Amino acid sequence: xxxxxxxxxxxxxxxxxxxxxxxxxxxxxxxxxxxxxxxxxxxxxxxxxxxxxxxxxxxxxxxxxxxxxxxxxxxxxxxxxxxxxxxxxxxxxxxxxxxxxxxxxxxxxxxxxxxxxxxxxxxxxxxxxxxxxxxxxxxx
Amino acid sequence: xxxxxxxxxxxxxxxxxxxxxxxxxxxxxxxxxxxxxxxxxxxxxxxxxxxxxxxxxxxxxxxxxxxxxxxxxxxxxxxxxxxxxxx
Numbered sequence: 001x002x003x004x005x006x007x008x009x010x011x012x013x014x015x016x017x018x019x020x021x022x023x024x025x026x027x028x029x030x031x032x033x034x035x036x037x038x039x040x041x042x043x044x045x046x047x048x049x050x051x052x053x054x055x056x057x058x059x060x061x062x063x064x065x066x067x068x069x070x071x072x073x074x075x076x077x078x079x080x081x082x083x084x085x086x087x088x089x090x091x092x093x094x095x096x097x098x099x100x101x102x103x104x105x106x107x108x109x110x111x112x113x114x115x116x117x118x119x120x121x122x123x124x125x126x127x128x129x130x131x132x133x134x135x136x137x138x139x140x
Numbered sequence: 141x142x143x144x145x146x147x148x149x150x151x152x153x154x155x156x157x158x159x160x161x162x163x164x165x166x167x168x169x170x171x172x173x174x175x176x177x178x179x180x181x182x183x184x185x186x187x188x189x190x191x192x193x194x195x196x197x198x199x200x201x202x203x204x205x206x207x208x209x210x211x212x213x214x215x216x217x218x219x220x221x222x223x224x225x226x227x
Contacts, residue, residue, distance in 0.1 A: 007206050049207050049209050052207055086207075087206065097161060100161075101163075
């Protein structure tokens with residue numbers, strides 16, 4: 001078993017449900033080939049740095065998983081068949097340093113997945129603090 | 141000695157920060173080693189050490205493949221607001 005990371009870009013023209021269905025199909029490809037998904041990180045809709053097949057935007061999704069190295073060929077072949085995938089990038093985490101980095105990335109992704117509500121709260125608090133300060137400055 | 145050096149040779153910023161691994165998804169961190177036209181800056185201008193220059197080169201190439209960073213910026217495809225999706 002080796003640690004991998006896959007970034008997939010799904011077509012932006014699909015509806016939200018279709019995108020989610022596509023992503024679960026992608027994850028199904030990994031698990032059906034004996035992969036164990038450690039974490040996933042939805043980066044969401046983003047502007048692409050350059051157009052991919054006339055698309056200016058794309059839905060980014062990152063999957064961290066570990067799988068036997070021989071299964072990667074099959075996974076990538078299945079990705080290539082999928083027409084809703086604009087692009088995928090597979091990264092191998094092999095050396096000791098890379099494996100520790102992979103563990104950190106997984107933890108970061110898990111944290112992000114478990115507390116999106118907490119972040120939103122913090123943002124609101126910051127805004128509340130900023131507004132009275134700005135008013136005071138105006139008054140002075 | 142008619143020509144003056146435009147840039148001063150500097151220490152390696154990544155050694156200073158003790159960077160062991162770079163993530164290609166963190167585009168803001170790659171900004172330092174990219175030129176205005178999104179070329180990889182040479183070591184003589186950034187002062188990166190060889191080890192970190194090799195790391196940043198592979199990471200930038202990965203980010204380019206993932207459409208996070210453009211390959212080229214020409215006059216036709218000028219980025220109106222580069223790094224606008226960074227927040």
